[in-house]
Amino acid sequence: MDTQNTTPRWRLRVAEIDSEFDELRLPSGADDGVSQDKEWCDLVVDGQTRRIRFHDYHDVFKVPGLYEHLFYHTLECCSPTRVTRLLADVLLDHRDCPDDLHVLDVGAGNGMVGDELDARGVQKIVGIDIIPEAREATLRDRPGLYHDYLVTDLTNLPERDEETLRKHQFNCLTTVAALGFGDIPPRAFVKALDLIETPGWIAFNIKEDFIHERDASGFCRLIRRLARDEVIQPQAYRRYPHRLSVAGEPLHYVGMVARKLRDVPDDMLECDF
Ligand SMILES: C[S@@+](CC[C@H](N)C(=O)[O-])C[C@H]1O[C@@H](n2cnc3c(N)ncnc32)[C@H](O)[C@@H]1O
Incomplete structure (x- = not known):
């Protein structure tokens, strides 16, 4: 069994997931110092922007691909x-x-x-x-x-x-x-x-x-x-x-x-x- 060099499975998996959003925006400047459980992002779907708090998992999981893109791709969770x-x-x-x-x-x-x-x-x-x-x-x-x-x-x-x-x-x-x-x-x-x-x-x-x-x-x-x-x-x-x-x-x-x-x-x- 390889204990060191396994490619994270999400990288392969995310290619299979049909993401249902156009853009993901993270806060910048004054808003970026919030504590971990209050962090949020803006999600653009069909031209409409919606704010989602990271820890509102019920909202995050409803959007295919959002969890992977936000935490794993953008914020490099490992x-x-x-x-x-x-x-x-x-x-x-x-x-x-x-x-x-x-x-x-x-x-x-x-x-x-x-x-x-x-x-x-x-x-x-x-x-x-x-x-x-x-x-x-x-x-x-x-x-x-x-x-x-x-x-x-x-x-x-x-x-x-x-x-x-x-x-x-x-x-x-x-x-x-x-x-x-x-x-x-x-x-x-x-x-x-x-x-x-x-x-x-x-x-x-x-x-x-x-x-x-x-x-x-x-x-x-x-x-x-x-x-x-x-x-x-x-x-x-x-x-x-x-x-x-x-x-x-x-x-x-x-x-x-x-x-x-x-x-x-x-x-x-x-x-x-
Ligand atoms: C950041 S996610 C982690 C998901 C996954 N383990 C991962 O590493 O990607 C935290 C998960 O814990 C769940 N959770 C929160 N409180 C819980 C509880 N009391 N019992 C079971 N699950 C809970 C949330 O609903 C959410 O799905």
């Missing part, structure tokens, strides 16, 4: 490639094979991570997202890539969804560009980890600010506790530029791969971090 490459590297060290993974991809969006896992030989990928537009975009632009794709809320997982998910016997969790910022909260991340069999793998990324001790999102406390209580054993940690901001500055994230060593204790599932 996280699905970086995180899956880190996972592949660790698997090699353990003589584990991607073909044997049953992956739960949480915050799957329109399937960019699924594409990268597929390119590395993973046979079974199931997605979860909280908005139906993500699932619809995946079925529209990447049909057949995910074995199953549930729209559900991990902070309040319906029993039926939990049964469906456990039947897949996942041995790997991925979550990319989806933790923090009002997206996936710590409690949902712990629940996702609970859905993975022991032993298993987890591969995720997170903005570096969210793992500083002073951070209030709870992810720093959660990750430390998981490691201290030996629920997970960190295997790889990599700081890298996740993408550019609209002002052209690199936004640094941390990619992590860990081994799940034991089941998540019940009290941790109830905890607010």
Whole structure:
């Protein structure tokens, strides 16, 4: 398996997607200093201009090709490639094979991570997202890539969804560009980890600010506790530029791969971090 030189699958995929917009404009000058979760762009469709906030994913996913052009082409996002490459590297060290993974991809969006896992030989990928537009975009632009794709809320997982998910016997969790910022909260991340069999793998990324001790999102406390209580054993940690901001500055994230060593204790599932 190639762990270094895999061409990002989105580059091939985007050529197949019939983009339904004429122009994408990023703010310039005074407007380009906004925080990451408030960034926006103007989209021109049939001569009409519409403003879209980057984090309004339901709007972004409705427009074929917009997510790829905005985040990957224009802002040079590389996280699905970086995180899956880190996972592949660790698997090699353990003589584990991607073909044997049953992956739960949480915050799957329109399937960019699924594409990268597929390119590395993973046979079974199931997605979860909280908005139906993500699932619809995946079925529209990447049909057949995910074995199953549930729209559900991990902070309040319906029993039926939990049964469906456990039947897949996942041995790997991925979550990319989806933790923090009002997206996936710590409690949902712990629940996702609970859905993975022991032993298993987890591969995720997170903005570096969210793992500083002073951070209030709870992810720093959660990750430390998981490691201290030996629920997970960190295997790889990599700081890298996740993408550019609209002002052209690199936004640094941390990619992590860990081994799940034991089941998540019940009290941790109830905890607010
Ligand atoms: C930036 S996108 C990342 C999509 C994909 N993982 C990628 O790397 O391209 C974040 C995704 O997380 C999803 N999301 C946000 N909050 C969530 C939650 N609580 N549970 C599941 N998905 C969530 C959003 O709907 C969105 O599709």
